[in-house]
Amino acid sequence: MSRNEPDDRAGAVFGALSDSTRRALLAAVAEHPATTATELAAQLPISRQAVLKHLNALTAAGLLERTRSGREVCYRFTPAPLSDAVDWMTAVGAEWDERLAVLRRQLGAGTGGIKAPRSGDADEVTTSAGSRDKARPSLRSAGTPAPPPTRRRSSPAAG
DSSP, rough: OOTSSHHHHHHHHHHHSSSSSHHOOOOOEEETEEEEEEHHHSSSSSHHHHHHHHHHEEEEEEETTEETTTTTEEEEEEEEEHHHHHHHHHHHHHHHHHHHHHHHHHHTTTSSSSOOTTTTSSTTEOOOSSOEEEOOOOOOTTTTTOOOOOOOOOOOOOO
C-alpha cells in the first residue's frame, strides 16, 4: 500500500490526531499561522523538545507545513489531509447505511415487519432457573426448516 493512497493518508491523520496534545498544537497553529515551536512551547506545560516531537508527527501526517525563516522554523496548518479522513468516514458510513437498509428490507419482507412478542405469547421460553426469556427472531429464509431445539442440561446444585 502506497503512502499516497487515501486510506493510508487518512490513517496517518487519525494517528496524528489521536493525541490530545497534538490536537491542541494543531488548533494553536491553525489559530496563529507562522508560529514557531518556541512560541507554542510557551503556551503549554511541556518542553520545547516535546512540542517539536508532536509537530514532527503532525508534519509527517501532512497536517502542518514547515517553512524556514533564518534560524526559525515556522509552522502552518494544511487542512487538505483532513479531507482524506472525512472522505474515508463518509465512505464507511455510506457502506454501513447500505448494509443496514438491505437488512431492514430482508427483515421486513414476508412478515410485514417484526412484531414484539407480548407477555404470554408462545415465543416465551422458561429456563431451568425459572426465569422467562424471549426467543430471538431468526434470520432464516422463508421455507427453511428450523434446526431441532437443543436441550439444556441442568447442573447439580452447589452445596
